Amino acid sequence: MDSTTESVPTRCGYVAIIGRPNVGKSTLLNHLVGQKLSITSRKPQTTRHNLLGVLTEGNSQMLLVDTPGIHQPRDRAINRMMVRNAVSVLKDVDLVLLVIEARGLTADDELVIAQLERTQARTYCLINKIDQLADKSRLLPLIEQLAGLNCFSEIIPVCALRGEGLDQLKTLMAEAVPEGPHLFPPDQLTDRSERFVVSEIVREKLMRRLGDELPHRITVVVDSFQQRDALADIRATIYVERDSQKAIIIGRGGERLKSIGRDARLDIEKFLDCKVMLRLWVKVKEGWTNSDSTLQHLGYD
Ligand SMILES: Nc1nc2c(ncn2[C@@H]2O[C@H](COP(=O)(O)OP(=O)(O)OP(=O)(O)O)[C@@H](O)[C@H]2O)c(=O)[nH]1
Ligand SMILES: [Mg+2]
Incomplete structure (x- = not known):
């Protein structure tokens, strides 16, 4: 040949x-x-x-x-x-x-x-x-x-x-890497959903804004994600273990949560390449870090 x-x-x-x-x-x-x-x-x-x-x-x-x-x-x-x-x-x-x-x-x-x-x-x-x-x-x-x-x-x-x-x-x-066919089209960069990446972006801002211990007691779940035309409307809940943690995240007059939301929104806009409306809630779920069933329920495999 x-x-x-x-x-x-x-x-x-x-x-x-x-x-x-x-x-x-x-x-x-x-x-x-x-x-x-x-x-x-x-x-x-x-x-x-x-x-x-x-x-x-x-x-x-x-x-x-x-x-x-x-x-x-x-x-x-x-x-x-x-x-x-x-x-x-x-x-x-x-x-x-x-x-x-x-x-x-x-x-x-x-x-x-x-x-x-x-x-x-x-x-x-x-x-x-x-x-x-x-x-x-x-x-x-x-x-x-x-x-x-x-x-x-x-x-x-x-x-x-x-x-x-x-x-x-x-x-x-x-x-x-061994010989074999490609498993993903070249323009697909991950197998994770956009919802997953969005929840992680919010968690990253929390990790970066809060002290050393609290970030380990936080998880984020995207409750709804609707993308229409050039706007993504996203609602997410931040779960913590105690009321005192919730108060820290929200901050005086809601200021800390607002600025965390703003940082997250800017990164999500870059990731999705469209305008984003992001609404965040903070809820207490006692002991979520130490219960296998709650972890599963919150999306941990
Ligand atoms: N100076 C310097 N910092 C780096 C470099 N690579 C990563 N970092 C920093 O190291 C820190 C940890 O980086 P990550 O990528 O989150 O580390 P990781 O290994 O994924 O950490 P875990 O997910 O906690 O296991 C961040 O502050 C990074 O910016 C590097 O090449 N040089
Ligand atoms: Mg890492």
Whole structure:
């Protein structure tokens, strides 16, 4: 056969992004896909659900799965569920990206590395946040230490925030996924609904505006979502565990809730590419973080 008519086989595979909380997994997924799909914040345990982001590069389609940070779940059902979800993807993927921070391995990273025994897939170690290292020569001993663990087929320094090192990563991923037909059309970026992304955007604004503890006691449910012409009319409820938490979110004269709603609306308008009317309610659902059945009812799988 004439080599110019030979078709190159397509490739497609699942790629899990795992790591301890706050190392930059969701930032990485967003940068790779080129759209903000997964919420991020400087607080640990921001991501609660596995989220698929589709990256199509030439013949290769990579189905990236962002996961909640793996940690030692203490008392709450929601934390156990998050860690269960994160480690559950390991057995089904073709490639694992294990993310750590450039400042060095921690005991929590080692907890994540121990989970690699659940997977047969090749694993790349991404050293993220290299922008935070004033002295780049400090990377060398870390790379040596990681190589000595004998569990990574590539070790790649990156800065997910600025997209540095990601072209090389894309090339390596595109070669690593197996031959097979693409499972998503190239313009579909996630398998999650718009409702889901909208509820997450509201939760992100809450995470960013509130103290360290309260965000972990909050969840958001979109009650109605109607899109007509160039306007989306959205109603959502913010659930908390106690009246005192409700008062904090609403703020004096409703000011805090108003500004959270404004921030969320601007991001939702960008995401949906239309005008948005967003109405938010705050309700108390006692103990929702520690009841498997309530979690399920609130959309946690
Ligand atoms: N300086 C710097 N900050 C980064 C980089 N990547 C991510 N961050 C920041 O690190 C924080 C955590 O990022 P996320 O993407 O939410 O981290 P995550 O691993 O998804 O966290 P969880 O969902 O809680 O497990 C955010 O404040 C990001 O802006 C980077 O390359 N450099
Ligand atoms: Mg995350």
